[in-house]
Amino acid sequence: MSTVQDSVTQPAAVAAPSKKSMTVGTTATLVLLALLVLTPLFVKNFIIFQMTMVLIYAIAILALNILTGGSGQFSLGQSAFYAVGAYTAGIMMEHMGVNYALTLPAAGIICFIFGFLFGFPALRLSGVYLALATFALAVAMPQLLKLGAFEHWTGGVQGLVITKPDAPFGLKMSQDMWLYYFTLFVSAVIYILAINLLRSRSGRALMAIRDNPIAASAMGVDLPMYKTLAFGISAAFTGIAGALGAIVVQFVAPDSFTIQLAIAIFLGMVVGGVGWLPGSLVGSAFIVFVPNVAEHISKGLSGAVFGVLLFVVIFLVPHGARQVAYMIEALFRKKSKS
């Protein structure tokens, strides 16, 4: 029965923190937000593009965090939901001429339905079986996308090329920079939604399920309902990330959504700390920048570097960035006391 609850021994960061840590946390948040808003003004377009990707993966990791950290189910198949979101955006923009901003809610809704439906069979599975079913989903997804029957819409193996949107209202801003701020806005909205969700009644129900499903159902929590709902919400956010990813990369193809992507998202969650939402950003920066550095040393090395670092994390700081954050916070507290 041991699901992730063992890994979430420390009180979740979303549960009311002490007053002191609030100030440390708030300061950190404000500094980070200022950095996120100001940095693009001083760097090159390519770095802006990478920062955009960090934000996008952060949304995907956040989505997995809601599922795993919130309800204790875990998924190795997030790349499948990401793919559905990306294709929704691609097809709507290229075949239907829909505005890019409108594809995000559409991707969210479609992925919600998709995730909710997948959540039904997943209901009867726990722990390792769920990992297996979602793993299978991730492996099978590129094949499904290559299907001849949908080729007219999906472009088959070749995929779809998407036109990059310009900045609106005649703003004098490069496309990359505009998309960065657009993504930043969307991620901020999703982050706030996620925090409020986990603090709400439903969020508490999810955590009750994670910590003790039997006690939760005895208390009247509708287990199947909340578990599938968690899957749906997680899939919806992942789908929005996928749609944003498609718009920013300007390209969707089946082979961009392999098991490697699912592994990267999972890895980002572990590195950031399960159930700790701010960790999503740390994990995401990790999965975007580490492969770059590794590829720089030798082509094809990134997988090995990922793997080794993942072992380092689970051996040394099993709670990921969250553990580091707690250590730093404890340090601050000690200083202010003495």
Place this chain on the structure above:
Amino acid sequence: MELFTNQVLAGIATGAIYACMALAIVMIYQAIDHLNFAQGEMAMFSTFIAWQLMQWGLGFWPAFVLTLAISFAGGIVIERALFKPLTNAPILAQVAGFIALFAILNSVAGLTWDFTIKQFPSPFGSSGFLGSQLISTHQAGMIGVTLVLLILLFVFFRYTRIGLAMRAAASLPESARLVGINTSWMIALGWGMASAIGAIAGMLIAPVVFLEPNMMGGILLYGFAAAVLGGLTSPLGAVIGGFLVGVFENLVGTYIPGVGNELKLPIALALIIVVLVIKPSGLLGRAIVQRV
């Protein structure tokens, strides 16, 4: 009718490979209650070792035996070095460990032997088996090797002291420890055996799918499907599951229009989900009853 027989026999032959993978998965699942997501990559790595040995001039069978020994040792080393320290870690950390191993093996194989497709020789040849057109000697060989393997495992677990000790360690670790069984080493032994069984599967399938770092992706999924269908706790079930999945996959691919080769992986996915939903313990597995 000939098409049907043909497809069934071909299905049984590929099913033999799925059966081997499923056996390897079940071995580790029995030992530590976890699915080894890196099983396919371990098998792929072993196959590359065999290929390398043959490049160095060894014949097939010496290379085969040497690879089994190396894989067995490698499996034990992986368990001792990486997974033993994680024994009491949360399930998430363990899954992360398997994923990490997956990424490392895949990447290192790509770096060492690059991603080009390589030929892998078949020890049995590819002519018709006993002059018939229905099945090739390689396919017959795959079936034969799997059956021999199954019998060996059966004898090992049923009639040897160490096999008995392994079963005891898997089903009741605490009591096994009380009667003096070193359960920790039994787990390592399970890893070694699973690694060697995976190597056999890899070396048998490599002549069919060709050798490259990503060759086991789909096969692992079928291995999972077979293991789930047969029941994750039953080695015999895994083998039966493997053959069933092989035949099922071939028949669906042949007779249901529009499926063809494209939909083969999604079939495995569907199969896994359907079995897990209808009968999670599989055909021969023990149902897990939890006391609350």
